[in-house]
Amino acid sequence: MRDKGAAPWWRPExxxxxxxRLITRNALTRAARxxxxxxxxxxxxxxxxxxxxGNEAHLHAFGTEMIGPDGARAPLYLRTSPExxxxxxxxxGETRIFDLARVWRNxxxxxxxxxxxxxxxxxxxxxxxxxxxxxxxxxxALAARVGGRERFVFRxxxxxxxxxxxxxxxADAFARFAGIDxxxxxxxxxxxxxxxxxxAARGAGERVADDDTWxxxxxxxxxxxxxxxxxxxxxxxxxEYPLAEAALARAKPSDPRVAERFELYAxxxxxxxxxxxxxxxxxxxRRLASEMDEKARIYGERYPIDEDFLAALGHMPPACxxxxxxxxxxxxxxxxxxxxxxxxxxMAGGD
Numbered sequence: 001m002r003d004k005g006a007a008p009w010w011r012p013e014x015x016x017x018x019x020x021r022l023i024t025r026n027a028l029t030r031a032a033r034x035x036x037x038x039x040x041x042x043x044x045x046x047x048x049x050x051x052x053x054g055n056e057a058h059l060h061a062f063g064t065e066m067i068g069p070d071g072a073r074a075p076l077y078l079r080t081s082p083e084x085x086x087x088x089x090x091x092x093g094e095t096r097i098f099d100l101a102r103v104w105r106n107x108x109x110x111x112x113x114x115x116x117x118x119x120x121x122x123x124x125x126x127x128x129x130x131x132x133x134x135x136x137x138x139x140x141a142l143a144a145r146v147g148g149r150e151r152f153v154f155r156x157x158x159x160x161x162x163x164x165x166x167x168x169x170x171a172d173a174f175a176r177f178a179g180i181d182x183x184x185x186x187x188x189x190x191x192x193x194x195x196x197x198x199x200a201a202r203g204a205g206e207r208v209a210d211d212d213t214w215x216x217x218x219x220x221x222x223x224x225x226x227x228x229x230x231x232x233x234x235x236x237x238x239x240e241y242p243l244a245e246a247a248l249a250r251a252k253p254s255d256p257r258v259a260e261r262f263e264l265y266a267x268x269x270x271x272x273x274x275x276x277x278x279x280x281x282x283x284x285x286r287r288l289a290s291e292m293d294e295k296a297r298i299y300g301e302r303y304p305i306d307e308d309f310l311a312a313l314g315h316m317p318p319a320c321x322x323x324x325x326x327x328x329x330x331x332x333x334x335x336x337x338x339x340x341x342x343x344x345x346x347m348a349g350g351d
Contacts, residue, residue, distance in 0.1 A: 147333030190243030249275035274322035
């Protein structure tokens with residue numbers, strides 16, 4: 001957030017200092033498109049207005065209203081992700097797609113968060129989710145080449161974008177960085193043992209409140225002990241999230257306590273979230289309803305569940321998909337310290 005006394009971004013003297021990063025952003029956009037097209041992906045453009053903006057408990061949307069020719073009113077939302085629309089296209093028969101989508105998330109503002117940003121999302125039908133890990137490694141190297149960087153640096157942390165990313169399970173990360181046996185608090189089918197995790201957290205010196213849920217404790221340990229140590233020296237692929245933390249992902253066949261989900265980190269920055277897609281409409285409906293119950297408990301609100309999306313899941317082939325924060329991607333490629341520095345027209349009050 002810029003100082004109140006600073007000139008706005010549109011003043012020529014400020015824009016001149018921002019322009020080189022923005023030109024690099026354009027070059028990286030072109031390079032990403034070329035890379036995906038070279039891998040036989042088709043670029044799609046999905047609708048920004050949706051019946052449901054997504055049903056993850058901690059994602060917050062911008063609401064609006066559609067007024068029909070007869071004056072009838074219906075609530076709509078700006079999407080927090082193009083995910084629901086892209087999965088419909090997979091159900092329709094597409095097999096490799098990508099979308100450079102404008103998305104909106106409320107309650108988010110900071111060096112790494114903007115209310116409006118670009119998400120690069122891509123899907124592979126009939127392929128294992130490990131293929132997305134290879135995609136992420138290739139895209140990191142691509143960003144470094146376009147930005148002319150031998151290493152990424154952010155807040156004093158550095159990362160070699162050309163080195164193969166380390167693949168680290170969430171359970172191994174909890175054991176390595178917090179001394180906690182995470183799997184001891186998980187049961188088959190995704191059920192969690194709040195008391196087991198609470199005891200382990202207290203043993204590691206972490207504060208646990210009486211009203212903390214298993215998810216609250218998990219998130220606190222992840223943020224405080226794990227994430228700051230990821231993507232240092234080389235990128236990290238943090239994989240096999242607990243099923244309870246992967247509402248849209250498929251359970252791992254060999255261990256149903258965890259999901260086929262991973263996140264990509266570089267310099268301690270989360271860049272991408274990916275998973276093998278859940279395609280069971282009934283199970284997906286149950287998980288989304290549970291997420292909305294949690295949202296109502298914490299924030300006192302809930303979003304509608306998109307029944308048409310659930311119907312499409314019944315026709316969707318096995319697939320995997322990834323969502324990458326493109327603005328953060330550009331930040332590392334250009335050495336920017338704030339997301340506003342890589343957006344052509346940041347929100348008023350920004351950089």
